[in-house]
Amino acid sequence: AAKPKLWYFRGRGRMESIRWLLAAAGVEFEEEFLETREQYEKLQKDGRLLFGQVPLVEIDGMELTQTRAILSYLATKYNLHGKDPKETGFSWIESSCCFVRIDMYAEDTLDLMMMVVVAAFKPPEEKEESLASVVKKAKTQHFPVFEKILKDHGEDFLVGNKFSWADIQLLEAILMVEELDASVLSDFPLLKEFKTRTNNIPTIKKFLQPGSQRKLPPDNHYVKVVRNVLQF
Numbered sequence: 660a661a662k663p664k665l666w667y668f669r670g671r672g673r674m675e676s677i678r679w680l681l682a683a684a685g686v687e688f689e690e691e692f693l694e695t696r697e698q699y700e701k702l703q704k705d706g707r708l709l710f711g712q713v714p715l716v717e718i719d720g721m722e723l724t725q726t727r728a729i730l731s732y733l734a735t736k737y738n739l740h741g742k743d744p745k746e747t748g749f750s751w752i753e754s755s756c757c758f759v760r761i762d763m764y765a766e767d768t769l770d771l772m773m774m775v776v777v778a779a780f781k782p783p784e785e786k787e788e789s790l791a792s793v794v795k796k797a798k799t800q801h802f803p804v805f806e807k808i809l810k811d812h813g814e815d816f817l818v819g820n821k822f823s824w825a826d827i828q829l830l831e832a833i834l835m836v837e838e839l840d841a842s843v844l845s846d847f848p849l850l851k852e853f854k855t856r857t858n859n860i861p862t863i864k865k866f867l868q869p870g871s872q873r874k875l876p877p878d879n880h881y882v883k884v885v886r887n888v889l890q891f
């Protein structure tokens with residue numbers, strides 16, 4: 660089958676969590692980078708952006724947009740969306756306890772990361788304030804919940820003791836916030852252990868090596884290109 664093809668800017672933005680999920684699943688993917696307004700207008704003219712927006716992912720003969728929908732499709736396709744009812748013999752509703760929790764946790768880490776994505780486009784002083792607020796929210800609102808989840812069930816992974824989309828995205832969010840404040844996990848021993856464990860999963864370890872398709876934090880060039888392409 661053809662490799663999935665990702666259409667986005669050469670930066671993290673909303674596409675980075677999709678790159679993480681594919682990489683963690685060991686799935687090779689291609690990328691088309693939007694550098695000019697013409698590229699974006701051609702995608703629109705060719706009717707490939709349902710709502711006029713990217714991320715766009717070409718996969719299984721479909722042209723998918725909407726980040727969360729894409730992530731959910733990929734998580735299911737690559738068996739990262741909880742225990743398969745066929746595996747467990749549970750009914751759909753019994754196993755829904757798992758994948759809806761995966762969705763909840765993934766939604767939360769995506770909200771946290773989107774604050775960082777949007778901050779890149781703010782003027783310097785506002786940006787600093789926003790990023791400080793991200794660290795504070797991570798420490799007081801988001802990470803304490805995940806620490807408690809790990810504490811309460813004492814398992815290696817967030818849901819059903821099976822590696823899932825939620826684990827991948829929690830690691831991505833931890834690393835992203837650590838880029839802002841390296842001591843952010845100092846009060847979260849279980850998250851520290853979780854980070855070490857998941858960092859060492861072979862496919863993730865490979866994605867964290869230099870030369871992988873993981874993107875760098877947003878810089879002025881990235882912001883300039885996005886503003887130019889989207890004309891905002």
Ligand SMILES: CCCCC[C@H]1O[C@@H](O)C[C@@H]1SC[C@H](NC(=O)CC[C@H](N)C(=O)O)C(=O)NCC(=O)O
Nearest residue numbers: 672673711712713714725726727776777780885889
């Ligand atoms: C102030 C924040 C600006 C962020 C702008 C973009 O840069 C990225 O880092 C984040 C976004 S991504 C680009 C943006 N896409 C979205 O907003 C997608 C939202 C959608 N719900 C999704 O989840 O995929 C875009 O195509 N806009 C064109 C336009 O709506 O007409």
